[in-house]
Amino acid sequence: MADPTPVAVTSRSFSRHPILRAELERRYSDVRFNDEGLSLSGEGLIAFLSGRRRAITALEHIDDGVLGALPDLEVISKVGVGIDMLDLDAMRRHDVRLGWARGTNATSVAELVIALTLAVLRHIPALDHAVRAGAWQQRKGRLLSNRTVGIVGYGAVGREVSRLATGFGCPILIHDIATQADLAPDRRQVPLDELLASSDVVTIHISLSDATRNIIDAPALARMRAGSVLVNTARGGLVDEAALYECLVAGGIGGAALDVFLTEPPTASRLLELPNVVVTPHIGGSSEEAILAMGRAAIAGLDSAIPIDELP
8 A cells, every 4th residue: 555645756857757756756645846847935825835744855945944844844855966955954954855866867967978078179059050051071080098087076976977087098187075995006196286277078986065156266276187078967156167167268278078067058258159169958867777776876866765864
């Protein structure tokens, strides 16, 4: 018999997914889905979660004001690996447990990193546009093979990027706050300044916090190699976008690929004007396989959620 505990699903992608819906409804009999595809925040988010004891959320911001208005809420289970939109201190104060699984979208994000890097190196979006416009001018690109790849953050995604890049014969440099033991001979942990100065491709895989905000700023960009490529599929706010624009215009680095922005969608961003910038609409985890894995992890998290103080 299905559990009668009231559950809400704010995630639009989860709510639209027939397999995830069916699997959740087999476990819980009282589920409120976001069937209208609403972008929920503030009072609208509170109204949607009202009376629910457990919730599956995605990109919605959960803060003290929201939790204070939801005395029945006991569990938040997160779709995806990023939890910077959750006020963990507020969850602790309100005794709301968290269901969260690391690494469920690692392969999806890592494959996008490789795709975006190749797109910048080979000018693929610009050439596609040119051919469609009637031009047939071959433009010289560069190989990824044997180029040094610097990975900022060596969690599940960073490790998967290193595995894929090794297949291109790329030496790997790693920067991480934790010491990484038993690295393969082609992987070396270095300070951030050394990674920036020594890498042909720099890809970022860390969470956004006060300590990491604008970690790639003007001085950091100035340390990067001429012609190098910056890739950010982690979080907007890790890269100072104004500084990146100035660096690209001045020819400081060769190009950038961005799946995330400080403001999404980035309708006012000058980076969209530049031919050596490739952009995608926050699709790192948007593969069929990753969506299914993240959704199933969120379902499991409704039952396995733990207090914030017990997070690893």
